[in-house]
Amino acid sequence: MLNTDTVMPASVAWLIIAAFSLLWVWLGWWLGRKNDTLDDYMLAGRKVGMGFAVATAMATWVTSNTTMTAPQLAYQLGIWGMVGYSLGAVGLMLFAPLARRIRTMMPGGFTSGDFIRLRYGNTTWRIFLVISFFYSLGWLISLGMAGGLLINALAGIPYAYGMTVIVVVCTLYTVFGGLKAVIGTDFVQTILILVGVVILAVLVINEVGFDAIHAQLEAERPELLNLLLPASIMFLFNNLFFGVGEIFHSNVWWSRAFAFAEGVGFKAYGLAGLFWLPIPIVAGFIALAAPALGINVPSPDMVAPLVAGKLFGLAGAILVFVVVFAALASSLDSVLAATSDLVVKDIYKGHIRKQATDAELRKAAVWIVLGLGALTWILSVPKMATLGSLLHFTGAFVASTIWPIAIGILNRRGNGTLASAAMVLGTASGLYAYFTIGFYVAALVSAAVSMLVMLLAFRSEPTFDWALLKGSSSPQSNGETS
Numbered sequence: 001m002l003n004t005d006t007v008m009p010a011s012v013a014w015l016i017i018a019a020f021s022l023l024w025v026w027l028g029w030w031l032g033r034k035n036d037t038l039d040d041y042m043l044a045g046r047k048v049g050m051g052f053a054v055a056t057a058m059a060t061w062v063t064s065n066t067t068m069t070a071p072q073l074a075y076q077l078g079i080w081g082m083v084g085y086s087l088g089a090v091g092l093m094l095f096a097p098l099a100r101r102i103r104t105m106m107p108g109g110f111t112s113g114d115f116i117r118l119r120y121g122n123t124t125w126r127i128f129l130v131i132s133f134f135y136s137l138g139w140l141i142s143l144g145m146a147g148g149l150l151i152n153a154l155a156g157i158p159y160a161y162g163m164t165v166i167v168v169v170c171t172l173y174t175v176f177g178g179l180k181a182v183i184g185t186d187f188v189q190t191i192l193i194l195v196g197v198v199i200l201a202v203l204v205i206n207e208v209g210f211d212a213i214h215a216q217l218e219a220e221r222p223e224l225l226n227l228l229l230p231a232s233i234m235f236l237f238n239n240l241f242f243g244v245g246e247i248f249h250s251n252v253w254w255s256r257a258f259a260f261a262e263g264v265g266f267k268a269y270g271l272a273g274l275f276w277l278p279i280p281i282v283a284g285f286i287a288l289a290a291p292a293l294g295i296n297v298p299s300p301d302m303v304a305p306l307v308a309g310k311l312f313g314l315a316g317a318i319l320v321f322v323v324v325f326a327a328l329a330s331s332l333d334s335v336l337a338a339t340s341d342l343v344v345k346d347i348y349k350g351h352i353r354k355q356a357t358d359a360e361l362r363k364a365a366v367w368i369v370l371g372l373g374a375l376t377w378i379l380s381v382p383k384m385a386t387l388g389s390l391l392h393f394t395g396a397f398v399a400s401t402i403w404p405i406a407i408g409i410l411n412r413r414g415n416g417t418l419a420s421a422a423m424v425l426g427t428a429s430g431l432y433a434y435f436t437i438g439f440y441v442a443a444l445v446s447a448a449v450s451m452l453v454m455l456l457a458f459r460s461e462p463t464f465d466w467a468l469l470k471g472s473s474s475p476q477s478n479g480e481t482s
Contacts, residue, residue, distance in 0.1 A: 008154045008155045008309070008314055008317040008318065008321065009155065009314075010155045010156055010157050012155070012314070012318070013151060013154060013155035013157055013321065014155075014157070016318065016321060016322065016325070017151070017165055017325070020169075020322075020325055020326075020329075021165065021169045023188075024169055024170070024173045024185050024329060025169060025172050025173045025176070027173065027177075027181065027184055027185050027188070028172065028173025028174065028175075028176040028177040028181035028184075028185065029173070029176040029177065029181075030177075031177045031180045031181045031184040031185075032176050032177025032178055032180050032181045033177075035177065035178050035180060037358065037362070038358040038359075038361050038362045038365075040178070040180070041178035041179070041180075041362055041365060042110060042178060042179060042255070042337075042341050042344070042365065043110065043179055043255060043258050043259040044178070044179040044180045044183055044259045045180075045259075046258060046259055046260075046261070047261045048183060048256075048259050048260045048261060048264065049261060049264065050264050050267065050268060051187070052183050052184070052186075052187055053256070053260045053261075053264050053265070053268035054267075054268045054271045054272050054275070055183075055186050055187040055190040056182070056183040056186040056187070056190075056256065056330075056334070057092060057253075057256060057268055057269055057272035058190055058272040058275050058276050059186040059187075059189045059190040059193065059326075059327075059330035059331075060186060060252060060330055060331055060334040061088065061092060061272065061276050061331075062190075062193050062276060062279055062327045062330065062331070063139075063142075063143065063146075063327055063328070063330075063331035066085070066088075066276075066279055066280050066283060066327065069085070070082055070085040070086075070279075070280035070281075070283040070284045070287075071283055071284050071286055071287035071303050071304035071307075072287070072303060072304075073085055073284065074284030074285070074287040074288055075287040075288070075290060075303045077440075078288075080236050081284060082280055082281050082283070082284020082285065082287075083236065083281060083284075084236035084237075084238075084239040084240070085239055085280035085281075085284065086277055086278065086279075086280040086281050087236065087239055087240040087243060088239065088242075088243035088246075088276070088280065089243075089273040089274070089276045089277040090240060090243060090244060090273070091243035091244040091245075091246060091247035091248070091273075092247060092269050092270075092272050092273030092276060093269065093270055093273035093274075094244060094247075094248075095247045095248060095253055095269050096265070096266045096267075096268075096269035096270040096273070097266060098248070098257075098406070098409055098410075099253070099256075099257040099260070099265030099266060099268075099269050100263075100265050100266040101409055101410075102115070102254065102257045102258070102265075102409065103257055103258065103260065103262060103265050105409075105466060105469045105470065106258070106469050106470065107470065108470075109254075109258050109469075110255070110258060110341060110345045111251050111254060111255065111341050111342050111345050111346055112128075112132065112249060112250070112251045112254035112342075112405075113125060113128065113129055113132070113251070113342055113345065113346035113350070114345070114346075115254070115405075115408070115409075115469065116128045116404075116405075116408075116419075117346075117350075118468050118469050119408045119464065119468075119469065120404070120408065120414075120415065120416040120419045120420070121415075121416035123416055123420055124404075124416040124419045124420045124423070125346070127420050127423050127424065128249070128401065128423065129342065129346055129347065131249065131397045131398065131400070131401060131423060131427065132249060132250065132251060132342060133339070133342065133343075134394065134397055135246070135249070135250065135394045135397050135398050136250070136251075136335055136338070136339040136342070137339075137375070137376070137379070138393065138394040139331075139335050139394070140332065140335050140336070140339070140372070140376040140380075141376060141379050141380050143166070143328055143331055143332040143335070143376075144163045144166060144167045144332070144376050144377065144379075144380035145163065145380055146324070146328055147162050147163050147165065147166030147167070147325075147328050147332075148160065148161075148162040148163030148164075148166075148380070149162075150162065150305060150320075150321065150324050150325070150328070151165075151321075153305040153306060153309075154305050154309060154317045154320065154321055155317075160381060163377070163380050163381070164377060166325070166328050166329065166332065167332070167373055167376050167377045167380065168373070168377075169329070170328075170329055170332040170333045170336060170373070171336060171369060171370060171372075171373030171374075171376075173185065173333065174333045174336045174337050174340075174369050174373075175366055175369045175370060178337065178365070179255065179259055179337050181333070182333045182334055182337050183259075185329065185330070185333065186330045186333075186334070188326075189326040189327070189329060189330040190330070192322055192323065192326040193279075193323055193326050193327055193330070194275075196319055196320075196322055196323035196326075197279055197282050197283065197323060198282075199319060200282070200286065200308060200316075200319060200320070200323070201282045201285070201286075203311065203312060203316070204285065204286055204289055204307075204311065207311050207312075208289045208292055208293070208311070212292050213288050213289050213292050215292075234438075234440045234441050234444065237444050238392075238395065238440050238441050238442065238443050238444040239440075239443070241395075241399050241402065241443045241444055241446075241447040242392065242395040242398065242399060242442075242443035244399075244402055244447075245395065245398035245399035245400070245401060245402045245443060245446075245447065246398050248398075248401060248402050248405045248406065249398050249401035249402070249405060250338065250398070251338040251339065251341055251342050252334050252335060252338040253269075254338075255337070255338045255341055283304060286303075286304050286307050286308065287303045287304060287307065289307050289311070290303055290306070290307050293307065293310050293311065295307060295310055304320065304324075305317065305320050305321075305324070308320040336369055336372055336373060336376075337369070339372055340365055340368045340369045340372055341365075343368045343372070344361050344364055344365045344368055345361070348361070348364055348368070349361060392434070392439040392440070392442055392443070393434060393439065393442070395430065395434075395439075395442045395443030395446065396426075396427055396429075396430025396431045396433070396434050396442040396443065396445075396446045397427050397430070397446070398443070399426065399430060399442075399443035399444070399446035399447040399450065400422060400423045400424075400425075400426025400427045400430065400446045400447070400449070400450040401423055401426075401450070402447055402450065402451075403422060403447070403450050403451045403453075403454040404418075404419040404422050404423060404450070404454060407454050407457055411457070411462065412462035412463060412464040412465075412466070413457040413458055413460050413461070413462045413463075413464075414454065414457035414460070414464075415457075415460070415463075418453060418454060418456055418457050419454070421453050422449075422450040422451075422453035422454045423450065425449050425450070425453055426446040426447065426449045426450030426453070427446060429445050429446060429449040430442045430443060430445050430446025430447075430449070431446075432445075433445035433446075
């Protein structure tokens, strides 16, 4: 696909890509040059301080799905589209106390899979791994797609080229530096994102204005201003549960809970949620200016870069390019690192080489990151769906894990049988709702069904022994079985 209505010369785009690519890869190598142990590579030595902790949590959550899908949803669902997306901040805030408890309960833990295995047993653990891997792959593909769409929309560079660059660059510096590289680059990327988003918001308001945007929407697309639009209201609640499910289950957030220094997790996740909250609203607001500007939007997930380019020409295109490129990199590297941790610890060591040493796992981690990068590239080549539809398809899976994890962390009731049933039935019902009703209810239905199943846990006696979580993280040390 080649977009001929571009606002940035391809040569300028390639220059920016080259500059940031060299910067990220160099930082990855420099930050990871002293990664001697498995703890260093996978968890940054378990001593990440407050500043870097807040930055990495926020930057990771500011994804292409924030900077490009939030505008898409605002363009499709109106005001509730962007406000609903901002409720993703609730997931970060709710995870804050859980992060503190996780760090205390499992001081030697590596992955979210460690907790599920020890708390609920092997059957639930394997169901959880399937859900986690499927979600992570969907997130990786959406990030790769967003890179290709961004570069094509702004510079006319073919989708496959842009997608390839973002995947290759992030894979390289994650391989070189592990989680230290991810967190270090996240800090720089957070600054770029915050500065860029603030500048864009001010420019759009000054150039177009609230009155002009409102008048044009009222004339051409009044449904976007309707606060009682049923699909938008359902999306509001659906995205709340989707965001909570994404964070509660994903090893991206668990690995940081293990990596942050003791006492840092609670404040870091809380502050990251507060700082993240307004970003989808600002990004979504840009899309509402499209009708007032008379822009032809060939695909909803291209609306943000097209609006910025139309308003501000080359300067606006460069600003959006830098913001989204930083957001893409900050998330893609995090998902690569966290997913490779799951594969290394829970699949490779847990099921293939149970006697593998830390040194062997450290070497395996490099090849697994490379393999995940290659798989992401292969699956991103065909643009299978819009970013929004692809992302919310995975909502049916992740929302089913909310209640098993929350109850499992906070209460001694519940067992592997109930947790497995909650995940399977929640996922199945969410997928049914996705195909029969719409993407905006998949996570909501999944979370509701999973909750009903897990409520049965409160009819049982609190029998789980918390001491089991403090033991070895080796897959040979199991807690409850099912």
